[in-house]
Amino acid sequence: MKKLFYALTQSLGLESGQQNGRPQGFEQLGRVVPDASRCVQCGVCGYNCPVGIPVRDYAHRGLPVDDPNCLTCGNCIQVCPRGTLRWETKMHGLIVNRFPTMILPTPVSPNETAGLS
Amino acid sequence: MNPIHYLIIGNGAAGVSAAETICYNDPAGKITIVSAEPHPMYSRPGLAYVLLGAISPKQVFARQPEWYAHHRINLVHGQAVQLDSVKQQVKLDNGQVLPYDQLLIATGARATPAPYRGSDLQGVVFLDTLEGTRDLIRQAKRARRAVVIGGGITALELSEGLAHRGVETHYFVRRNRLWSQVFNDGEAKVLEERMREHGVIIHYNTEAVEILGNKRGRVRGVQLKSGEEFKCDIVGVAIGVKPQLDLVRETPLKVDRAILVNEFMESNVPHIYAAGDCAQVYDRWTDQYMLDILWPSAVAEGRAAGLNMSGRQSAYVKGSPFNACLLFGLHIAAIGQINPGRETPGADGATGDEAEVVQHLSRGSSEVWFTLPQLYASAWSEDGPNTVRLVLSGDYLVGALVIGDQSLADSLRYIIENQIDIRDLIPALRAGGRALRQSVTQFWYQLSSSQAQSPLYQQAR
Helix, strand or coil: CHHHHHHHHHHCCCCCCCECCECCCHHHHCEEEECHHHCCCCCHHHHCCCCCCCHHHHHHHCCCECCCCCCCCCHHHHHCCCCCEEEECHHHHHHHHHCHHHHCCCCCCHHHCCCCC | CCCCEEEEECCCHHHHHHHHHHHHHCCCCEEEEEECCCCCCECCCCHHHHHHCCCCHHHHECCCHHHHHHCCEEEEECCEEEEECCCCEEEECCCCEEECCEEEECCCEEECCCCCECCCCECEECCCCHHHHHHHHHHHHHCCEEEEECCCHHHHHHHHHHHHCCCEEEEECCCCCCCCCCCCHHHHHHHHHHHHHCCEEEECCCCEEEEEECCCCEEEEEEECCCCEEECCEEEECCCEEECCHHHCCCCCCECCCEECCCCCECCCCCEEECHHHEEEEECCCCEEEEECCHHHHHHHHHHHHHHHCCCCCCCCCCCCEEEEEECCEEEEEEECCCCHHHCCCCCCCCCCHHHHHHCCCCCCEHHHHCCCCCCEEEEEEECCEEEEEEEECCEEEEEEEECCCCCHHHHHHHHHCCCCCCCCHHHHHHCHHHHHHHHHHHHHHHHHHCCCCHHHHHHC
């Protein structure tokens, strides 16, 4: 599995290296990134973290959660009541840059639209 | 040179962010924070999640006592009662006198008590302080029936929390629609449906006039305007907040609804600054001095005040007020001017209610939300519980309310905050429905790719 992962990351041209004590290549999985302006420091994120990372402190400073113990489980993102946290992957940036049309919506037929003004 | 004495009154979002900024800017300065509550700083918006049971009360502390020691901040517990701007000192209720070179008033706001008789009975609860919330949780264990009075986010959070704790919760709406200053008919319907799913019973056109008590001084029920008596054990009151201005009452400080400050967060008296809920800041969107009861605004104002106090002059530009919250499992993001006022003329819009709106500013909302832009038009898209309402003024977007699916919230916020011209987009927006969502997405994509670096990436850094 690990080998496959290396092969995948290398084939996509991503640089890999040891980071924060995590195994090589694993940082490519992604990380939790906060939007400090949405955070109200309620602490729901850290309370729900299975390994007790103080996610709130990262969010306060607007820093990505680069904790070596992060399991990348995504609990904190799911429970945050204000939508402060999101998942950021290098893969995602790469895909968006290479295939920008992928995220564009498809046009709709006029009978599907209805609205008030 | 002697170190500068910085005195900060208030241990909330604004006070602590100011202290942090000063600490960074002037490491030699002596910082003292006066806290009226016997705790380190805690997250007031987080109290709703304590009530809901999402976190334990211990978890709500955003700073530990060690944090203050580590930043060499002196935390003093006590209520500031007297301010002498000539001698430059503040007196506390325990007799202590604290001199200052630079003073920040960040006393925040407190819940307005119910304007009826019987509002001091046991069983009348607020979601405002940590003590109050603990007491509320204790009472909710025994209570069977609760009444929640008030419009606004806090009232909804209160009813959600009580319902989750197994109390039969009745929510009183004064008119025929929920929070008519912010929600339009469609949005109110979506939220009302969710409330019913969560077990909250909504009573329309119902108003309490008195809280009734029994012999032991406990709540027995409420007297309705229609003359009926409604039995309950708890009355949750969240009709709004009032900036705490007792300290500045007899001082030369200029006060309107709160302390008036210039763009450097400075009041009319030198060396006295104000930030947070108790400061009224110039708003470039409405061209007026506006009151924000929002956490992000308080943090930004505190930071600006901290910079100016420690000698780094920097003007504070108020962003468009933004709040994101989770109510009954629905994410709601409100940005800028979102009054649905003119859409329902005559019925129950905000026309003629201006004075009342100001009075009933509740926690988590901003005065700017309730104002109407000069040229008003709106666009609306509905898809089950996911709604988007845009408020347009001329060629610009001035407000948005996004309920449910939040994928558009960040892009809309960027468009509003940076006053991006959207005149080409307006016909598509007015069409509403799915076309609205798609045209915003498309516009956002073009915007991000047209700039050298996408705003999303800049935001991430």
